[in-house]
Amino acid sequence: MDVQAIIDECMELWRDPYPHLARLRDEGQKPMAVFCSYTPEEIIHAAGFTPVRLMGSVRTITHADAHLQAYCCSLARTDLDMALAGELDYLEGAVFVQTCDTMMRLSDIWRRNTDFPFHGDLVLPIRMGEEVSLPFLEEEVRRFRHSVEEYTGESIWDDALEESIHIYNRNRRLADRLYKLRASSPGAIDGLSATAVVTAGFWMRREKHNEMLHELLEGLDTGKAAGNGKTPLFVSGSTCTTPDLMELLMELGAEVVDDDLCSGHRYFDNYVDEADTPEEALARRMWGRINCPAKHQCIEDRAEHMLRQVQDSGARGVVFFLQSFCEPHLFDVPYLRERLQDELDVPSLVLETELQSFSRGQLRTRLQAFIETISGV
Amino acid sequence: MGEDNARAADKERRRIKSADTMRDMMVKYYTEAKGAEGTGRHIAWITSGAPVEPLIAFDVIPVYPENHGAMCGASHMNVELCEVAEGRGFSRDLCSYARGDIGSAMTKGGPIGGLPRPTFLVACNNICNTVFKWYEELARFFDVPLFIYDTPFVRGDLPRHIADYALRQMEEYMGFLEEVTGRPYDEPHFVEVAAKSLFASALWKDVLACNEHKPAPMTCFDAFIMMAPIVTLRGTQEVVDFYQGLLDEMKQRIDEGIGILPSERYRLIWDNIPVWYEMRNLGRLFMELETCLVADTYTSAWTFEGVDVDKPLQSMSKIYTEVYLNINLERMADKIESLATRYGVDGMLMHSNRSCKPYSLGQYDLAREFAKRTGKPALIIEADHTDSRWYDRAQVENRIRDFVENLLGESVSV
Numbered sequence: 134m135d136v137q138a139i140i141d142e143c144m145e146l147w148r149d150p151y152p153h154l155a156r157l158r159d160e161g162q163k164p165m166a167v168f169c170s171y172t173p174e175e176i177i178h179a180a181g182f183t184p185v186r187l188m189g190s191v192r193t194i195t196h197a198d199a200h201l202q203a204y205c206c207s208l209a210r211t212d213l214d215m216a217l218a219g220e221l222d223y224l225e226g227a228v229f230v231q232t233c234d235t236m237m238r239l240s241d242i243w244r245r246n247t248d249f250p251f252h253g254d255l256v257l258p259i260r261m262g263e264e265v266s267l268p269f270l271e272e273e274v275r276r277f278r279h280s281v282e283e284y285t286g287e288s289i290w291d292d293a294l295e296e297s298i299h300i301y302n303r304n305r306r307l308a309d310r311l312y313k314l315r316a317s318s319p320g321a322i323d324g325l326s327a328t329a330v331v332t333a334g335f336w337m338r339r340e341k342h343n344e345m346l347h348e349l350l351e352g353l354d355t356g357k358a359a360g361n362g363k364t365p366l367f368v369s370g371s372t373c374t375t376p377d378l379m380e381l382l383m384e385l386g387a388e389v390v391d392d393d394l395c396s397g398h399r400y401f402d403n404y405v406d407e408a409d410t411p412e413e414a415l416a417r418r419m420w421g422r423i424n425c426p427a428k429h430q431c432i433e434d435r436a437e438h439m440l441r442q443v444q445d446s447g448a449r450g451v452v453f454f455l456q457s458f459c460e461p462h463l464f465d466v467p468y469l470r471e472r473l474q475d476e477l478d479v480p481s482l483v484l485e486t487e488l489q490s491f492s493r494g495q496l497r498t499r500l501q502a503f504i505e506t507i508s509g510v
Numbered sequence: 511m512g513e514d515n516a517r518a519a520d521k522e523r524r525r526i527k528s529a530d531t532m533r534d535m536m537v538k539y540y541t542e543a544k545g546a547e548g549t550g551r552h553i554a555w556i557t558s559g560a561p562v563e564p565l566i567a568f569d570v571i572p573v574y575p576e577n578h579g580a581m582c583g584a585s586h587m588n589v590e591l592c593e594v595a596e597g598r599g600f601s602r603d604l605c606s607y608a609r610g611d612i613g614s615a616m617t618k619g620g621p622i623g624g625l626p627r628p629t630f631l632v633a634c635n636n637i638c639n640t641v642f643k644w645y646e647e648l649a650r651f652f653d654v655p656l657f658i659y660d661t662p663f664v665r666g667d668l669p670r671h672i673a674d675y676a677l678r679q680m681e682e683y684m685g686f687l688e689e690v691t692g693r694p695y696d697e698p699h700f701v702e703v704a705a706k707s708l709f710a711s712a713l714w715k716d717v718l719a720c721n722e723h724k725p726a727p728m729t730c731f732d733a734f735i736m737m738a739p740i741v742t743l744r745g746t747q748e749v750v751d752f753y754q755g756l757l758d759e760m761k762q763r764i765d766e767g768i769g770i771l772p773s774e775r776y777r778l779i780w781d782n783i784p785v786w787y788e789m790r791n792l793g794r795l796f797m798e799l800e801t802c803l804v805a806d807t808y809t810s811a812w813t814f815e816g817v818d819v820d821k822p823l824q825s826m827s828k829i830y831t832e833v834y835l836n837i838n839l840e841r842m843a844d845k846i847e848s849l850a851t852r853y854g855v856d857g858m859l860m861h862s863n864r865s866c867k868p869y870s871l872g873q874y875d876l877a878r879e880f881a882k883r884t885g886k887p888a889l890i891i892e893a894d895h896t897d898s899r900w901y902d903r904a905q906v907e908n909r910i911r912d913f914v915e916n917l918l919g920e921s922v923s924v
Contacts (some may be wrong), residue, residue, distance in 0.1 A: 273671065
């Protein structure tokens, strides 16, 4: 496959992954839904399932309103709506990770109202990176592994798990290389395409995604002339469910050079230590990650990490692209904006969005004004 | 004239006298806390579900932004405080306790001129995960240490590794307090404080149980007010004395057949935090509808069970981890069903509270489960605990009227 064909395929998946997910069953795969970048996908993968990420969809809610109030995030509402409508019947089950209050309650609501064969829960500490929580987290990973084993009736062998860890680590390295190219070889791949390729990985078998990334990296012309005259921007938030935001930015003469999205850079940050025992190593990776606002590291970490990322990427502005009602992100915004402005003199824009009422026109106006301010047009 | 006098006398007869004692106690507490600002005494801001007993044992003054938030809400002052926080960039969709508190910290606004400045902070996420984000902001604002007591969500029975994690942190909490206060952990003293706390909580439980009697000697709106000491100062002798007094008064009311309403026709459970700015209006409405809110899922959160005094830290950590909001929907449904049976209610009124996701998400499923298990109906009304901008009084009152009118000998289809 040539570079453009790979990018086109990924863009198509990003626009609407669901028809593709439905086909996975026919291909003999067992798709298992995950919602959060803290899910130890390696365990699910090693047990023979294909972890696929549910990131909501742009739709009118018909079924979920009987279970979830309108004041909770559209990811939860649209995911539940699809499940209740029977549109996700090809799933083997779903794994819920305790991050925010909405996900915590969604797990119960989902379990009570759907009939998927498997339902997994993973309770995480919020105090990450502190000695006191590590034994708990390790035990929780072990418990989750047992729950998957209990469901399949078969053990997950350590060597199978090690193999899955290896595959996922390779995926992280390849994604990281692709992301770094934007700074080291500007012009080799644009921000929209790079993000599309990484995002598409959520909906395919990780081995296949590795091949794809490898092929792409081989095929890219890294010698292209530097600079494309576009305004470099950084995007912060949880997920970019659709390519709309980044397409708009491209159209408006901006380029996303890095992000801290949990469907982007935050997802592949940090590796699982392959020298350690698998469960301990999986727990340690989660424990050592930074930048998820639903977790407490120490008060400074997230801002410092983001400031460094913004500085390294050369971004001249930050777009906070947030789900309405998302408490962890919304709480951090004033502080992060203040530090970006005070310490880096980098302005930022906050966009709140709901999938079921996504307004491209309104986004365009606000983004255009923001980009004009930064680029001094 | 004679009729008016009789009405006034009846009102006085039904008035809960302990309310005066409580008011005095809370005024004294806030005066002391405010007076301690800038002195050598430690003041800690703490979340409502966090273990307060260690603070009492270490002679720290505990201050509750949530209790203060309720006060700001009841005095219709919270919206302007929220607007201050919104001006700083906090979204209107965030918890109005948090927004109001941040606004009050920034401006010293509210009915008592703001809370005294904390020397450190304690947040426990057993009630929600909003609190640790909120307290992170406070820690930055005041530049003081923050201790987070992390209580993972419990589905089914409490697993060993969660219990161990909770205990480790309770030990760590003591170490943290030793460090910030410069005092050593004194276990016998802690046990003494914990015993008083548990005793007060047992008395509170007995007070609430008095409402099993018909007519009910108080409504849960009274309980919302009377819970202030058990939330803020449990572990002190005066709180034990207060609840003993309140219990005696309730028992006496039962003996004398004094109900809180002139006439009690229907009995309901209330679910979720009160609509603080609307208590008076809702109280009037229920009186008019001859409906008594006899029990609720909120105030009973401070009734602790299953305590082993020989292992105070372990017992405490277990209690604090398994609070009502930190358990799964099935366990919540069990508790609601038990309230319905014990209090002999005709239905349930649920406040879908925009400010509180852990309390509100799942209510639709709980309402159906309640109807299925008890054969009684549930009504869900939309509001926010202290942000009145989200509240539509006419609509809520109409829905409540319709609901109560339909209670007449109704059973529901599920």
